[in-house]
Amino acid sequence: xxxxxxxxxxxxxxxxxxxxxxxxxxxxxxxxxxxxxxxxxxxxxxxxxxxxxxxxxxxxxxxxxxxxxxxxxxxxxxxxxxxxxxxxxxxxxxxxxxxxxxxxxxxxxxxxxxxxxxxxxxxxxxxxxxxxxxxxxxxxxxxxxxxxxxxxxxxxxxxxxxxxxxxxxxxxxxxxxxxxxxxxxxxxxxxxxxxxxxxxxxxxxxxxxxxxxxxxxxxxxxxxxxxxxxxxxxxxxxxxxxxxxxxxxxxxxxxxxxxxxxxxxxxxxxxxxxxxxxxxxxxxxxxxxxxxxxxxxxxxxxxxxxxxxxxxxxxxxxxxxxxxxxxxxxxxxxxxxxxxxx
Amino acid sequence: xxxxxxxxxxxxxxxxxxxxxxxxxxxxxxxxxxxxxxxxxxxxxxxxxxxxxxxxxxxxxxxxxxxxxxxxxxxxxxxxxxxxxxxxxxxxxxxxxxxxxxxxxxxxxxxxxxxxxxxxxxxxxxxxxxxxxxxxxxxxxxxxxxxxxxxxxxxxxxxxxxxxxxxxxxxxxxxxxxxxxxxxxxxxxxxxxxxxxxxxxxxxxxxxxxxxxxxxxxxxxxxxxxxxxxxxxxxxxxxxxxxxxxxxxxxxxxxxxxxxxxxxxxxxxxxxxxxxxxxxxxxxxxxxxxxxxxxxxxxxxxxxxxxxxxxxxxxxxxx
Numbered sequence: 001x002x003x004x005x006x007x008x009x010x011x012x013x014x015x016x017x018x019x020x021x022x023x024x025x026x027x028x029x030x031x032x033x034x035x036x037x038x039x040x041x042x043x044x045x046x047x048x049x050x051x052x053x054x055x056x057x058x059x060x061x062x063x064x065x066x067x068x069x070x071x072x073x074x075x076x077x078x079x080x081x082x083x084x085x086x087x088x089x090x091x092x093x094x095x096x097x098x099x100x101x102x103x104x105x106x107x108x109x110x111x112x113x114x115x116x117x118x119x120x121x122x123x124x125x126x127x128x129x130x131x132x133x134x135x136x137x138x139x140x141x142x143x144x145x146x147x148x149x150x151x152x153x154x155x156x157x158x159x160x161x162x163x164x165x166x167x168x169x170x171x172x173x174x175x176x177x178x179x180x181x182x183x184x185x186x187x188x189x190x191x192x193x194x195x196x197x198x199x200x201x202x203x204x205x206x207x208x209x210x211x212x213x214x215x216x217x218x219x220x221x222x223x224x225x226x227x228x229x230x231x232x233x234x235x236x237x238x239x240x241x242x243x244x245x246x247x248x249x250x251x252x253x254x255x256x257x258x259x260x261x262x263x264x265x266x267x268x269x270x271x272x273x274x275x276x277x278x279x280x281x282x283x284x285x286x287x288x289x290x291x292x293x294x295x296x297x298x299x300x301x302x303x304x305x306x307x308x309x310x311x312x313x314x315x316x317x318x319x320x321x322x323x324x325x326x327x328x329x330x331x332x333x334x335x336x337x338x339x340x341x342x
Numbered sequence: 343x344x345x346x347x348x349x350x351x352x353x354x355x356x357x358x359x360x361x362x363x364x365x366x367x368x369x370x371x372x373x374x375x376x377x378x379x380x381x382x383x384x385x386x387x388x389x390x391x392x393x394x395x396x397x398x399x400x401x402x403x404x405x406x407x408x409x410x411x412x413x414x415x416x417x418x419x420x421x422x423x424x425x426x427x428x429x430x431x432x433x434x435x436x437x438x439x440x441x442x443x444x445x446x447x448x449x450x451x452x453x454x455x456x457x458x459x460x461x462x463x464x465x466x467x468x469x470x471x472x473x474x475x476x477x478x479x480x481x482x483x484x485x486x487x488x489x490x491x492x493x494x495x496x497x498x499x500x501x502x503x504x505x506x507x508x509x510x511x512x513x514x515x516x517x518x519x520x521x522x523x524x525x526x527x528x529x530x531x532x533x534x535x536x537x538x539x540x541x542x543x544x545x546x547x548x549x550x551x552x553x554x555x556x557x558x559x560x561x562x563x564x565x566x567x568x569x570x571x572x573x574x575x576x577x578x579x580x581x582x583x584x585x586x587x588x589x590x591x592x593x594x595x596x597x598x599x600x601x602x603x604x605x606x607x608x609x610x611x612x613x614x615x616x617x618x619x620x621x622x623x624x625x626x627x628x629x630x631x632x633x634x635x636x637x638x639x640x641x642x643x644x645x646x647x648x649x650x651x652x653x654x655x656x657x658x659x660x661x
Contacts, residue, residue, distance in 0.1 A: 072528040072529060072530065072531075073499075073528050175616070175617075176384070177616065205383035205384050205555060205617070206383060206555060206557065206596055206599050206600065207383060207595070207596060207599050207612070207613040207617075208383075208616075209599070210599035210600075210601075210610045210611065210612045210613070211612045211613075213601070213610050214609050214610050214612050217607075217609055217610075218609065232528065232529055234529070235558075235600075235601050235603075236601060238601075238603050238606070239601040239602070239603060239605070239606055239607070239610075240607070260603070260606070263603070273530065274529055274530065277529055277530040277532075277533040277534075278529050278533070278558070279532065279533060279536070279556065279558030279559055279561070279562045280558055280561075281556075281557030281558040281560070281561055281585075281600045282558075282561060282585075282602075283561045283581055283582045283585035283586060285561065285562070286562075287562055287563070288533070288536050288537050288540050288562040288563045289537070289540055289541075289544075291533060291537070291562070293530065293533040293534055293537055294530040294533075295534070296530075297498055297500055297501075297530075297531060298528070
């Protein structure tokens with residue numbers, strides 16, 4: 001069924017009136033998003049400190065694009081994805097989805113606007129529900145009639161390449177690849193506008209991974225989707241993404257549209273370090289003993305370094321970098337970088 | 343003369359639903375100072391192969407049905423449990439994917455390394471502890487004397503994996519088996535850990551068996567690579583040659599699945615079908631139901647090993 005045949009839900013009317021000035025192609029805009037978690041301890045759960053998981057991130061995601069978020073553990077990429085998709089409220093900052101302010105107290109995503117595909121597939125599927133019930137749940141939330149639900153569930157299940165027997169199975173009876181297809185079917189069954197994929201491929205075998213990537217790309221073409229993909233796999237992001245942002249300790253350090261320019265010519269020392277350290281599956285690349293591997297580990301995000309947060313690991317860091325925090329600034333069309341030296 | 347010669351290793355699991363032939367006739371040679379990569383998808387038998395060499399699998403339900411594994415002229419598979427305890431850690435050591443579960447949370451990392459050393463060498467407690475501190479320094483752990491008194495939970499994932507390596511290398515084994523040593527780690531830490539294994543290997547002359555599903559790990563570190571599918575070897579060869587000219591249709595399909603920047607935004611090539619459940623492995627060549635080049639013979643009879651230089655391919659296409 002074509003999406004256009006369906007009547008617009010009431011909250012979606014008025015698009016175009018409330019769109020703030022800016023890019024009409026924009027689907028998601030994050031403005032100075034901060035997400036802090038208080039760290040509690042002791043008998044009275046007193047606040048002992050603050051984890052600044054996301055610390056002032058602004059991003060624009062355009063309709064129909066694949067936007068990649070990359071970074072190491074603790075950089076805040078997953079938290080940012082959750083905030084962007086409405087699973088966590090931001091501590092500060094504004095979120096605009098198709099021009100609507102989602103942070104003014106009234107804004108709420110509907111199941112046919114944003115959906116998630118989670119990293120931990122087993123944890124994301126209710127073990128006590130049949131696959132049929134799992135896939136149909138978003139439709140039930142939207143108040144669709146049982147007959148309609150059944151029809152759409154079966155169609156979507158066939159589309160993602162699951163056999164009819166899978167519908168009557170429990171998640172634990174399926175293989176990892178099949179479970180990932182179930183979580184894709186659940187996300188896509190409402191024909192959402194934006195799908196946030198958190199490490200959607202990391203737990204899968206090579207051949208299954210290729211099948212799932214192909215499926216997501218086909219669905220994107222068929223349903224005019226926008227993807228926000230959170231990953232640490234640089235090969236994948238280089239292959240898939242139109243735009244890409246690199247995060248380090250809660251901040252965006254570099255951003256590029258089109259994404260390939262970031263891979264061809266990284267500007268931030270951290271991006272360069274990531275690319276130099278990544279093990280590309282190519283026998284003609286340098287072997288491990290010749291690679292220039294980024295030294296050190298990501299510091300504890302509860303006590304991020306002063307100045308540029310990357311300076312303790314940066315081989316070009318100067319005294320200035322240790323005192324002053326670099327701002328994310330434009331350097332040429334489609335590129336932003338937060339480094340004093342770039 | 344190879345350091346380790348594995349011949350026709352077969353490990354089966356007897357489960358109530360039937361017998362799973364997890365490893366079914368795997369043979370390989372490991373030369374001194376070399377790195378052999380074992381790749382394969384879930385259920386291919388790569389981990390069971392390694393665990394069988396040290397008899398670290400639960401028996402029952404597992405059973406080593408047949409085969410030999412010669413290390414310095416002795417067949418490891420015929421050794422008693424007592425004799426094996428002298429081999430594990432001393433001649434052949436293993437590091438695991440999950441350092442959190444492999445380290446004992448109740449002992450400091452220094453104590454755990456010292457325990458291994460004292461098991462194999464006649465040294466005092468204090469000497470063993472000193473050696474443990476030296477090992478922690480050798481794996482580039484900052485402040486090793488202080489860190490030796492840390493418990494595993496006080497260390498980061500990368501540091502725990504370094505401790506695991508220190509533990510495994512503490513008795514200078516001839517062979518280090520690394521089962522997905524870098525999988526759970528971040529991009530930069532992953533490269534650091536693999537570099538560390540490579541450096542220790544160059545310094546001590548240890549051979550490495552590296553199990554992984556990550557092709558990038560293989561191309562960066564392995565000298566030779568063996569590809570497994572459903573408990574059987576499908577292809578083996580020198581890394582550069584095998585990645586540039588894969589001969590077996592499964593290897594070809596698997597390498598085609600790897601995304602290349604040159605193919606940007608095209609639909610990736612895929613291997614059609616699913617890996618069958620290992621309990622009903624297809625007859626003949628286990629890959630035949632998914633193989634684009636299959637012949638009628640493939641479903642009937644198991645293909646022989648075909649040699650071409652150093653590359654071995656188990657496929658009827660080349661007979």
